[in-house]
Amino acid sequence: MTSVTPELTPPAQSLAIESRSLTKRFGRQTAVNGIDLTVPRGSVFGFLGPNGSGKTTTIRMLLALSQATSGTITVLGQSMPAGLHEVLPRVGALVEGPAFYPFLSGAANLRRLDTADRHAPGQTRRARVHLALERVGLTHAADKKVQAYSLGMKQRLGIANALLLPRELLILDEPTNGLDPQGTREVRSLVRSLAAEGTTVFVSSHLLAEVEQMCTHAAVMSAGSIVAQGTLAALRAVGEARIRVRTPDTAGALRVLTHLGLEPTRAPLDDPDPNVVVAPLVGDSWLPEAIVTALVAGGVRIRGFAIEDPSLEERFVALTGEGFDVVQ
Amino acid sequence: MSSSDVRRGARPSVMPKRSSSGWSLLGSEISVLFRRRRTCAMLAAVALIPILLAVAVRLSSEALAPGEGPPFLDRVTQNGLFVGFTAMVVAIPLFLPLTIGVVAGDTIAGEAGLGTLRYLLVAPAGRVRLLLVKYAGAALFCLVATLTLTVSGAIIGAVLFPVGPVTLLSGDTISVSESLARSLLVASYVTVSLLGLSMIGLFISTLTDVPVGAMAATIVVSVVAQILDVIPQLSWLHPWLFSHYWLGFADLLRQPLDLGSFGQNAILQLCYLAIFGALAYSRFVTKDILS
Numbered sequence: 001m002t003s004v005t006p007e008l009t010p011p012a013q014s015l016a017i018e019s020r021s022l023t024k025r026f027g028r029q030t031a032v033n034g035i036d037l038t039v040p041r042g043s044v045f046g047f048l049g050p051n052g053s054g055k056t057t058t059i060r061m062l063l064a065l066s067q068a069t070s071g072t073i074t075v076l077g078q079s080m081p082a083g084l085h086e087v088l089p090r091v092g093a094l095v096e097g098p099a100f101y102p103f104l105s106g107a108a109n110l111r112r113l114d115t116a117d118r119h120a121p122g123q124t125r126r127a128r129v130h131l132a133l134e135r136v137g138l139t140h141a142a143d144k145k146v147q148a149y150s151l152g153m154k155q156r157l158g159i160a161n162a163l164l165l166p167r168e169l170l171i172l173d174e175p176t177n178g179l180d181p182q183g184t185r186e187v188r189s190l191v192r193s194l195a196a197e198g199t200t201v202f203v204s205s206h207l208l209a210e211v212e213q214m215c216t217h218a219a220v221m222s223a224g225s226i227v228a229q230g231t232l233a234a235l236r237a238v239g240e241a242r243i244r245v246r247t248p249d250t251a252g253a254l255r256v257l258t259h260l261g262l263e264p265t266r267a268p269l270d271d272p273d274p275n276v277v278v279a280p281l282v283g284d285s286w287l288p289e290a291i292v293t294a295l296v297a298g299g300v301r302i303r304g305f306a307i308e309d310p311s312l313e314e315r316f317v318a319l320t321g322e323g324f325d326v327v328q
Numbered sequence: 329m330s331s332s333d334v335r336r337g338a339r340p341s342v343m344p345k346r347s348s349s350g351w352s353l354l355g356s357e358i359s360v361l362f363r364r365r366r367t368c369a370m371l372a373a374v375a376l377i378p379i380l381l382a383v384a385v386r387l388s389s390e391a392l393a394p395g396e397g398p399p400f401l402d403r404v405t406q407n408g409l410f411v412g413f414t415a416m417v418v419a420i421p422l423f424l425p426l427t428i429g430v431v432a433g434d435t436i437a438g439e440a441g442l443g444t445l446r447y448l449l450v451a452p453a454g455r456v457r458l459l460l461v462k463y464a465g466a467a468l469f470c471l472v473a474t475l476t477l478t479v480s481g482a483i484i485g486a487v488l489f490p491v492g493p494v495t496l497l498s499g500d501t502i503s504v505s506e507s508l509a510r511s512l513l514v515a516s517y518v519t520v521s522l523l524g525l526s527m528i529g530l531f532i533s534t535l536t537d538v539p540v541g542a543m544a545a546t547i548v549v550s551v552v553a554q555i556l557d558v559i560p561q562l563s564w565l566h567p568w569l570f571s572h573y574w575l576g577f578a579d580l581l582r583q584p585l586d587l588g589s590f591g592q593n594a595i596l597q598l599c600y601l602a603i604f605g606a607l608a609y610s611r612f613v614t615k616d617i618l619s
């Protein structure tokens with residue numbers, strides 16, 4: 001018997017989540033519009049999109065909470081919702097924020113939700129709840145009633161609930177909502193350590209920076225459709241580098257650069273420095289040093305010259321037509 | 329956030345076996361239900377009904393003429409064992425349905441309102457299993473409520489009034505222990521009487537994410553059924569109303585014991601269980617959980 005190389009494994013085996021033409025309509029509104037998600041096993045997959053773009057609606061369908069209007073879903077190699085009883089015990093999830101019984105303690109809440117899973121052994125329940133709470137840093141508040149928890153603590157408890165058993169796939173819907181910067185960092189490192197153990201993590205976010213910092217792959221949602229999908233590196237490569245010239249002679253710079261066949265523009269109005277001209281660097285038509293030489297020869301006084309790598313942010317703004325909130 | 333060894337090799341390629349803890353959700357449901365302050369308050373109120381009734385009778389000097397006030401009330405002063413029966417007659421039209429409405433209306437809608445429904449279902453609890461567990465919890469509440477009333481009635485009756493052999497409606501006399509057994513029989517009759525309403529509440533609870541709405545609707549249904557039951561023009565409908573036999577437990581206080589109305593009542597309640605159970609099932613297994 002030869003071992004199976006990754007190339008020879010059928011695609012379905014190497015994908016944690018796959019959807020084809022997945023669509024969800026609420027009345028006349030189409031919340032999710034024919035999306036084809038491809039989430040490789042072992043990836044940390046960012047599901048990025050502004051508020052209202054259909055992320056939570058998609059996640060609800062992936063977890064068989066709501067029925068797709070049309071399209072197919074495969075999770076961990078099994079069709080959903082048909083295979084939900086085999087699939088869901090292997091999936092940990094946080095959907096549309098945490099939700100708990102306010103009159104029970106954090107630990108009692110986790111025990112309650114753990115009993116819902118028939119595969120969760122009762123003998124280890126207390127120990128597993130304790131470990132999950134420890135993992136999200138909530139041990140000190142384990143016996144406090146959830147009504148006394150802050151939003152950030154509830155968010156941590158929600159993540160702990162997803163970690164009650166070893167999972168093959170974690171689906172986390174905006175896990176850092178309501179967390180302080182320290183909590184956000186902790187979630188990020190938790191996601192990394194889970195990924196290192198072989199868990200596939202599917203994490204939705206409306207924060208670009210968050211996805212950039214923790215994900216290997218991403219899909220960008222806009223108004224219910226996926227507008228870009230792939231590895232983070234591939235998504236970055238699509239954008240183009242540009243030059244940025246700081247000069248008091250902006251008119252001259254525009255003239256020279258146009259003459260070179262570039263498409264220069266003045267810096268956007270919100271730029272702190274008005275004396276800036278930018279131009280996309282198409283392919284490798286011009287070497288930067290040749291551009292500088294041409295500018296100097298054209299009598300343009302150069303105070304600064306830089307080549308800026310393509311920024312994911314600009315690309316995503318271009319794709320979604322919306323800005324993303326910036327994390328401090 | 330420390331990493332732990334439990335998750336090493338966290339990629340079980342085979343399904344974990346179903347552990348034998350399929351029942352633990354029921355245990356959890358019961359413990360959450362009965363440790364809730366709201367449930368305890370309702371049970372305390374149920375226990376207060378016979379106490380208020382007995383104290384009022386004890387304090388009033390006038391003797392009631394036979395037949396005045398609720399059934400059995402005139403007998404309470406002679407025998408404390410009648411307190412429980414009288415309290416049951418008083419509680420069944422409104423107060424017990426009210427508590428059932430709260431518990432049964434809350435079953436699914438309450439979880440939806442809190443948002444915990446989605447977490448129970450992705451655990452996965454299984455929609456059918458969750459419905460069964462929720463109904464079992466509501467049914468157990470019916471039993472506990474009627475037992476609470478019965479026990480509280482027996483205790484306060486024994487404290488405030490003489491206790492002795494009981495003269496039944498048929499004129500026969502039964503011993504104290506036999507009469508306590510009849511009390512338990514009455515409690516089980518009333519429990520069975522409330523099972524149909526509980527299933528209606530469960531069904532209504534699957535229709536909404538607002539628990540208060542489901543509770544109110546269930547209570548309204550029970551009131552409407554009782555109103556229909558007293559309109560003579562609708563007499564053809566009366567035997568089909570789930571509340572029709574609610575006060576029929578007087579038959580259990582005759583000698584020889586007449587279980588006829590118990591059986592009819594049980595069959596009627598079974599019909600309601602079947603119909604509204606099927607409705608709740610068909611509604612809930614296809615429901616989009618958007619709460």
Ligand SMILES: Nc1ncnc2c1ncn2[C@@H]1O[C@H](COP(=O)(O)OP(=O)(O)O)[C@@H](O)[C@H]1O
Pocket residue numbers: 026029030031049050051052053054055056057058618
């Ligand atoms: N229960 C619902 N009924 C009607 N429309 C809904 C419902 N839930 C979500 N939507 C709509 O679907 C769209 C996507 O919402 P959602 O998936 O929650 O977005 P996201 O999670 O990306 O912020 C929104 O326009 C929202 O108004």
Ligand SMILES: [Mg+2]
Pocket residue numbers: 052055056057096173174
């Ligand atoms: Mg959302």
